[in-house]
C-alpha cells in the first residue's frame with residue numbers, strides 16, 4: 110500500500126485527510142495553543158465557539174501524533190481496579206478522574222452528533238477481561254466502590270465477551286455499558302474545520318521553536334514566522350519538556366504499539382476491550398478490521414522512547430494476542446506506534462503553569478487522553494477567563510513541588526531554556 114511518508118502510518122491515516130496550511134504570515138491572537146491533538150483542537154473549538162481570538166499551531170499534520178495513532182476508545186471507568194486509583198489519589202481524586210471521563214464522552218458525543226461530524230462514533234459499552242484469578246478478584250473487589258461513585262461495572266459470562274475458542278485464555282469478564290469508540294482522525298479533523306469556520310486560526314506543519322514573554326505578550330517563533338499572544342497554552346503532550354525542560358521530571362514519553370488486520374467478515378468483538386490490567390486492548394472497526402495493541406509490559410525499558418515506530422518484540426507479542434482471538438490466518442495491513450505522555454502521578458497536568466505570565470498547560474494524559482481531554486479543555490476555557498474550574502482542580506500542575514520552586518516564573522520557552 111503506497112503511503113505518504115510525511116503522514117502517520119496508523120490505520121486512521123489510511124484515508125485522505127484534511128490538510129491545514131503552515132503559518133505563512135505574522136499572527137496576533139489572544140490565546141495561542143501549541144499542539145494540535147485532541148487537547149489543542151478541542152480547546153481551540155471551545156474558545157472559538159465562545160468568540161475568543163484563538164490560534165493553534167502544530168509542528169506536523171493535525172492529529173499526527175498520539176491523537177491520530179490511538180485505539181479510539183472512549184472509556185470513563187478504569188482499565189485497572191478502581192481501588193488502585195483510590196490508593197494513589199484518594200477517593201475524591203479517583204472520582205474526579207471518572208467524572209472527567211464521563212463528561213468527555215458526553216462532550217465528544219455532543220460535538221460529533223450536534224455539528225455533525227462523520228467519525229464512526231458509537232456508544233458500544235466496553236469490556237475488561239482478566240487473565241488470572243488475582244486480577245479478577247481485584248476487579249471484583251472494586252465493583253462496589255465504582256458503583257457507589259456512580260459508575261456501574263458488572264461481571265458477565267466470558268462466553269459473551271470473547272469468541273468461544275478464546276474463552277480458556279481469560280479468567281473473567283466485566284462490562285461497562287456507557288463507554289464508546291470513534292475514528293479519532295475523522296473526529297479531530299472535522300472539529301478543527303468547524304473551529305476554523307468559527308474564526309480559529311489553525312496551522313499545521315508549523316513548529317514552535319521558542320517563545321519569550323515581553324511587555325505583557327508572548328512572542329513565539331513559529332516556523333519561519335512570528336506569532337504574538339496574550340496567553341499561551343501548551344497542548345504538547347509527551348513533547349512538552351522540549352519547550353519547558355523542567356517538566357521532564359513530571360511528564361515522560363511512553364510508546365504504545367498497534368496492529369490492524371484486513372477487514373474480516375466475522376465478528377471478533379463488538380466493544381472496546383481491555384485485558385491484563387489494561388496492558389492489552391482490542392476492538393473491531395465498522396469495516397471489520399481488528400485493531401489490537403499494547404503489550405508494552407513485554408519490553409518496558411525499550412518503550413520509554415519519544416520516537417514513533419515499532420519493535421519486533423512488542424509486535425510479536427501483539428500478534429500472539431491476535432492469534433488468541435482470530436484462529437485463521439489473517440493479513441495485517443497496518444502496524445504503528447505512537448507516543449503517550451505519562452504524568453508522574455498518572456493524572457494530567459491541567460491549569461496555569463505560570464499565571465503571572467499567562468502560561469497554561471494541558472498535557473500528560475497517561476494513555477487516556479481520548480477519554481479525558483475534551484472535558485479538561487472545556488474547564489480550561491473557564492480557567493483562561495480567570496474563572497474557577499472545580500472539575501480540573503485535582504489536575505492543577507502545582508500539586509508537584511518542582512513547580513512551586515519556579516518562583517521567578519517562566520518567561521522563556523524552547524531551546525534557550527534547554
Ligand SMILES: Cc1cc2nc3c(=O)[nH]c(=O)nc-3n(C[C@H](O)[C@H](O)[C@H](O)COP(=O)(O)OP(=O)(O)OC[C@H]3O[C@@H](n4cnc5c(N)ncnc54)[C@H](O)[C@@H]3O)c2cc1C
Pocket residue numbers: 143144145146147148149166167168169170171172173174175176177178179180181182183184315316317318344345346347348349352364365366367402446447448449450471472473474475476477478479480481482
Ligand atoms: C497506541 C496508542 C493507543 C492509545 N489508545 C487510546 C485510547 O484508546 N483511548 C484513550 O483515551 N487514549 C488512548 N491513547 C492516548 C491518547 O491518544 C493520548 O492521551 C491523547 O491523544 C493525547 O492528546 P494530546 O492532544 O494531549 O497529545 P498529542 O496527540 O500527542 O498532540 C500533541 C501535539 O503537539 C504537537 N507539538 C509538540 N511539540 C510542538 C511544538 N514545539 N510546536 C508545535 N507543535 C508541537 C505534536 O506535533 C502533536 O500533534 C493511546 C495512545 C497511543 C499512542
